[in-house]
Amino acid sequence: MIFPMIGNANLMWTCCGREIDCADKTLVMGILNVTPDSFSDGGKFYAPRRGFWAKTKNLKKALTRALQMVEEGADIIDIGGESTRPGAKPVPASEEMERTIPLIEKLREQSDCLISIDTRKAEVARAAVAAGADIINDVSALGDPEMAAVAAETGAGLVLMHMQGSPEIMQENPEYKDVVSTVRNFLEKRMEAAVSQGVLSEQIALDPGIGFGKTDEHNLALLNEIGELAAAGRPVLIGVSRKSLFGRLFGREVDERLAVSLAAAVFSVMRGAHVLRVHDVKESCDAARLVDTLRFQGLRE
Numbered sequence: 001m002i003f004p005m006i007g008n009a010n011l012m013w014t015c016c017g018r019e020i021d022c023a024d025k026t027l028v029m030g031i032l033n034v035t036p037d038s039f040s041d042g043g044k045f046y047a048p049r050r051g052f053w054a055k056t057k058n059l060k061k062a063l064t065r066a067l068q069m070v071e072e073g074a075d076i077i078d079i080g081g082e083s084t085r086p087g088a089k090p091v092p093a094s095e096e097m098e099r100t101i102p103l104i105e106k107l108r109e110q111s112d113c114l115i116s117i118d119t120r121k122a123e124v125a126r127a128a129v130a131a132g133a134d135i136i137n138d139v140s141a142l143g144d145p146e147m148a149a150v151a152a153e154t155g156a157g158l159v160l161m162h163m164q165g166s167p168e169i170m171q172e173n174p175e176y177k178d179v180v181s182t183v184r185n186f187l188e189k190r191m192e193a194a195v196s197q198g199v200l201s202e203q204i205a206l207d208p209g210i211g212f213g214k215t216d217e218h219n220l221a222l223l224n225e226i227g228e229l230a231a232a233g234r235p236v237l238i239g240v241s242r243k244s245l246f247g248r249l250f251g252r253e254v255d256e257r258l259a260v261s262l263a264a265a266v267f268s269v270m271r272g273a274h275v276l277r278v279h280d281v282k283e284s285c286d287a288a289r290l291v292d293t294l295r296f297q298g299l300r301e
Contacts, residue, residue, distance in 0.1 A: 011274070013235050014202040015114060015134040015157030020075075022205075022235040022274040024296075026288040029076040029116065029277040030069035031241065034062055034099045035083045063106050070113045073285030076135065078277060079103055079128075080118030084139050084163075084212070086244075093123045100124070101131050108132030116159070122146035129154045139163055139212065141190040152198030159205045159237055160190045164213025179218040180225045183208050188232055205235040205275060211243045219245050223268060230272035239277035240264040241284070262287045270295075 011023040020027070066077050081099035082091045096119060104115055108131065116135035117128035122144045125136045129150070135157035142148055142160070151158040162183045164174050176182050187206045195201055206229055208222045222229075229236050242257045243264075250260060258280055265276050265284055269291045278284040 011233075011235060012202055013157055013205055014155065014200060016129065016155050018114070018134060020114070020157075025075075026269050026273070026292055027075040027235075027275040028073060028281060028285050028288055029078050029237070029275055030066075030072075030074035030281045031078050031080075031277060031279050032062065032066055032069070032103075033080045033083070033118075034103060035081060059102060059106065062103050063110070066103070066107050067111060069281045070111050072282040073289075074113065074281045076114040076116050076275070077107065078116040078118050078135075078137055079107075079133075080137075081124070082119065084118075084120075086211075090120075093121045096121065096124050097127050101127055104128055104131040104133050114157075116157075120144060120147075122150045125156070126150045126154070129156050135159065137161075139207075139209065141187070142193060148194045148197035148199055151194065151203060155200075155203065157205065158194060158199060158203050159207055160187055160194065161207035161212065161237075162186050162209040174213045174215060174218065176214075176218060179214065179221050180228055183222060184228055184232070187229065191232070191234065201234065205237050206232060207237040207239065207277075210238065210240050211245060216245055216248060219243075223264065223271065226268060226271035226273050230274075235274040236272060237275040237277060238265070238268040238273040240268065241276075241278040241280065258283060266291055 013020040013022050069077060079100050081096040100117060107115060114135060115133045116137045117125055117133045118137040119125050120138060120140040120143055125147060136151055137159040138147055139161045141162065191204050194204060208229055210219050210222060226236055226238065241261045242254050246252055246257045246260045252260065261280065262283055265278065266287050268276065269288060276284055276288060
């Protein structure tokens with residue numbers, strides 16, 4: 001089935017009281033990493049010192065980028081203060097909050113866009129929602145046992161992602177008997193765990209974790225079978241922007257992966273994705289809007 005979720009009028013995503021319709025429009029999530037070591041934009045919006053937002057120009061630079069992405073059409077701004085690239089080391093919650101909370105506060109003052117905090121720590125998630133974030137993007141899928149409680153208490157949207165191991169070791173010979181069924185079963189169980197702790201199913205979105213503890217073959221299999229994940233009845237988020245997968249397949253450096261990232265994004269929507277997490281917002285929004293226009297035109301004919 002090419003468009004498995006078209007016409008599902010009940011595919012709503014609840015994020016801090018805001019009802020987001022994921023059936024009628026592909027959502028675009030713009031990536032904003034305030035880290036020194038993220039694989040694509042690490043260091044661009046980061047100053048290597050304690051209290052680095054004290055330098056007003058650093059905060060202004062990150063805020064300007066966030067507002068630019070909103071102007072370009074981003075539905076969600078995903079702010080991260082800890083890199084999860086392969087081999088990345090964890091950072092203390094205090095440092096992660098120092099990097100992200102002031103930016104979330106400033107962005108909320110100037111925009112009503114959806115704001116996502118990309119974190120594995122419940123402490124950071126709680127502070128981010130209090131500062132104005134609407135969504136918790138948890139790549140560990142409740143690795144912190146307090147995360148579900150934060151989502152339940154705040155009503156924040158909750159993205160649950162599959163990752164084999166941790167960022168430090170996830171690419172050390174990942175193996176699966178059947179990657180698609182393994183990822184789907186994992187995400188369904190994590191969703192059940194969240195719901196059992198008070199999270200509404202309507203708050204949850206699912207992410208197969210392309211590039212997180214998978215080989216190229218695993219990643220391609222998951223992209224081909226997004227519909228299997230969408231069958232769980234929740235929005236599916238796909239992050240393929242500038243992935244190293246494309247560097248290995250086509251010999252492209254990070255800043256040369258726009259075309260293939262857009263192709264993968266379009267393919268993902270055709271296979272059933274509802275949210276695209278991207279670096280290149282303007283181009284991705286154009287691609288998503290065209291696919292949406294064509295697929296709904298097909299329904300009307």
